[in-house]
Amino acid sequence: MITVDGVWMRYGRGPMVLWGVDLDLAPGSVTVVLGENGCGKSTLLRIAAGVTVPSIGTVRGRPASVSYLPERFPDQLRLSARAYLRHFARIRRLPTRVELLDRLGFAGDLDQPMAELSKGNAQKVGLTQTFGAIDGFLVLDEPWAGLDVAARAVLSDLVREAADAGATVLVTDHTGAAAKLPGATVYRMVDGLVQPVEDVGLVEVVVTCTSEAVDQVAKLPGVHSVRRAT
Ligand SMILES: Nc1ncnc2c1ncn2[C@@H]1O[C@H](COP(=O)(O)OP(=O)(O)OP(=O)(O)O)[C@@H](O)[C@H]1O
Numbered sequence: 001m002i003t004v005d006g007v008w009m010r011y012g013r014g015p016m017v018l019w020g021v022d023l024d025l026a027p028g029s030v031t032v033v034l035g036e037n038g039c040g041k042s043t044l045l046r047i048a049a050g051v052t053v054p055s056i057g058t059v060r061g062r063p064a065s066v067s068y069l070p071e072r073f074p075d076q077l078r079l080s081a082r083a084y085l086r087h088f089a090r091i092r093r094l095p096t097r098v099e100l101l102d103r104l105g106f107a108g109d110l111d112q113p114m115a116e117l118s119k120g121n122a123q124k125v126g127l128t129q130t131f132g133a134i135d136g137f138l139v140l141d142e143p144w145a146g147l148d149v150a151a152r153a154v155l156s157d158l159v160r161e162a163a164d165a166g167a168t169v170l171v172t173d174h175t176g177a178a179a180k181l182p183g184a185t186v187y188r189m190v191d192g193l194v195q196p197v198e199d200v201g202l203v204e205v206v207v208t209c210t211s212e213a214v215d216q217v218a219k220l221p222g223v224h225s226v227r228r229a230t
Pocket residue numbers: 011014017035036037038039040041042043044071
């Protein structure tokens with residue numbers, strides 16, 4: 001069991017972002033954290049993954065194998081996708097699961113620099129690297145973002161398969177894809193704390209409004225996240 005224990009976080013002298021978060025993450029489970037932009041989801045995931053040290057509190061039981069997919073995948077690399085995958089496979093002493101690229105519908109040139117790949121294809125390379133190890137802790141920050149519909153469905157399958165294989169999965173999502181993951185435990189981050197969401201039942205509603213009204217829509221009761229179409 002991975003335990004996030006009383007985690008508080010503030011950056012420098014800025015406001016407190018996390019206010020004593022407690023979270024138990026069991027092997028074989030998928031935990032989804034939803035919440036408005038800037039509420040602290042990425043901060044929580046970075047702390048859970050061990051990339052960021054919390055101001056107060058600790059994370060116990062983190063396994064040796066942690067696979068972290070950041071929200072902004074570093075797609076401006078001069079390295080080719082093939083070299084990138086080989087590099088991480090070598091570090092982690094794991095075979096490159098190139099078949100995942102096919103499953104995700106990667107349509108680029110593996111020998112092209114990552115910087116020249118489309119955002120979607122670069123994301124698929126990042127996911128292939130991340131899912132190279134599924135025996136430990138998978139921390140995925142907005143992994144569905146930037147993917148086409150077919151790849152989103154494949155990613156949901158990959159998440160389920162990893163959990164079924166015993167991985168502990170912690171994921172954020174604003175696309176609504178995570179709501180369709182069977183058996184996932186869903187939390188919503190509010191005021192620096194995570195609250196369980198019993199039945200998310202998310203539906204996507206397209207609203208046409210002025211850009212000034214977007215913030216007001218985001219504050220309406222029952223709205224989990226807002227995404228601008230343009
Ligand atoms: N490295 C940093 N230095 C200073 N402030 C930061 C840093 N990273 C995040 N923050 C601030 O902490 C708050 C929470 O940010 P965080 O990225 O964790 O939220 P989020 O819920 O993941 O938002 P989004 O979905 O927009 O990425 C924000 O106010 C953000 O500006």
